[in-house]
Amino acid sequence: MSQPSWKLDAATAAEALRLLAKARLVLMPMHQNVDADGLSSPLAVMHALRQQGVDAVPLISDGVFPANLAFLPGIEDVLVYGKDELPDYDVLCLVDCADRKRLGSFYTDDPDRVNGAVPIVNIDHHVTNDRFGVVNIVEAGAASASEVVTDILAAWGTELTAEIAQCLLAGIYGDTLGLRTESTTSRTMRTAADLVDAGANTVPIVDALFRLKPKSSVCLWERGLQKVKWTGSVIWTELTTQEFDACGAAPVEAEGMVNFLVGTEGSRVAAILYANDRGWRVSMRSMATDVDVSAIAAQFGGGGHPRAAGCTIEGDESARNAFLERVAELAGSVAFNDSALSPS
DSSP, X not given: OOOOOOXXXXXXXXXXXXXXXXXXXXXXXXXXXXXXXXXXXXXXXXXXXXXXXXXXXXXXXTSOOOGGGTTSTTGGGOEEBTTBOOOOOSEEEEESOSOGGGSHHHHHTOGGGGSSSSOEEEEEOOTTOOOOSSEEEEOTTSSOHHHHHHHHHHHHTOOOOHHHHHXXXXXHHHHHTTTXXXXXXXXXXXXXXXXXXXXXXXXXXXXXXXXXXXXXXXXXXXXXXXXXXXXXXXXXXXXXXXXXXXXXXXXXXXXXXXXXXXXXXXXXXXXXXXXXXXXXXXXXXXXXXXXXXXXXXXXXXXXXXXXXEEEEEESSHHXXXXXXXXXXXXXXXXXXXGGGGSOO
């Protein structure tokens, strides 16, 4: 585990609050395929701003509600793009979103929504964040956006209620896989302990993120694992929209599969390729300390963290294969072949 390496700038946190407090309504769109941290951290900000008398509304920007996160306090106030009417907002607050293009249909339907005409408060922990906000609080040394938000709320003088603590702990647990990733620091653990002391309950978090799963997830994993292949030292699989439909599964149900694959002996990078009508959305992981998947993803217009990153590929199978071969080259290939996965 690495050592703590970041410190919140109190003046910038205060500047963020001044901007948000002036708003008629703060809209908080989330990154597409939203995970625990991406949903929990804006929910915590919502609760905190309401203590200040500020109206704030989180928005699931791609229209896909993650059912496994329904336990989060305040989830009933979250809007879903394409299903709920957009409110009349005058400030945007993006939390855990390194790239405005990752705002799903909220972005693709009207890119000008995030062109800066509406001021943006940008809170994040991704090293690839390009500081697109009027106010930017980007702490790449933090294990999760929720860890950053915990410090921001303390700077704001927020009362740390059990509801806020539950949201923040869920985000930390989600991004650190239950305090198990390399990004987890002693500071992260102390923050988690403080949140438990404030009333957060680990049981529903661990159940929702790591234990309970719908039958559709088992169906999806069966299909994905049956198609596992190697390209050099890259272990990967592909999932199509037809397979999601056949299983009745949501995209979030496949996210744990790449974390499962990355532990395979001999792999230096694991990837899941989600097919769409333009090509593929790619989720990558690595456990090798000399492989930075965020740097690899950046070569294809993506980003993320050294151990977890993503990008998109446009084109046909030749584009997909060229991408995998390039990733294998960058990761440092070890010769594998598909027969290694075949039953003896």
